[in-house]
Amino acid sequence: MTVSIVAEIPGAQRPGAEPKSASVKANHRLLAWSGVLGGAIGFAMAMSVLSTRPEQGNVAEAMIYGPLPVWLAVVMALLWGAVLPVISWRWHQVVDEHEREAYRDGAVAGFYVMGVGAPVWWLLARAGLLPPIDLATLYASFLIVSGLVWAWRKYR
Known part of the structure; x- marks a missing residue:
């Protein structure tokens, strides 16, 4: 049985793997936050639309064109129009x-x-x-x- 010395050193890199710079880590973190934001918006829309029980076969159409509660539309518009630009601005600083x-x-x-x-x-x-x-x-x-x-x- 062989044991890798790299596995025993906390924080050690795998052979051949280069350490990631702070800007690359920030880039990945900001892209992940964008994905989380998009996923949360999509999930909230899906739950809202699916709770109205759209007709069979019209779920995709309801997801895109169906009405939303005013509070949800305002919250999502604020997230999309205020939070996403901040994430994007920060991303442009680190790429x-x-x-x-x-x-x-x-x-x-x-x-x-x-x-x-x-x-x-x-x-x-x-x-x-x-x-x-x-x-x-x-x-x-x-x-x-x-x-x-x-x-x-x-x-x-």
Whole structure:
């Protein structure tokens, strides 16, 4: 039976593992807080919508377009509009140059989804070629494109 000396030294790193800098730890912590915030908002919305017992098969539609209690909408808007920007601002203070560039490129790609996609969709919808603009779909497209470009630039 072999015992690793590394396992016996408190705080020791695995062979080949580099210690994480304070900024990398802060980056990961802030991304985790963003995930917790998003998860809490999503969970609260889900519990609110599901408590109204939407029709069978319309749960997804109710999650996106269903009414919310005023108090919940105000709390979630404050979290999204006040807490998330603070987390984001702090994240921008700790990220390195490479991640900042990846984020910038993702944001630019997302801008083009909105800046080009929304008017094209709007014009074609006015001609009856597409359904009216759906803000949730447009927003999801923005997030997906931004996230994919960010991940591609960060991890390639």
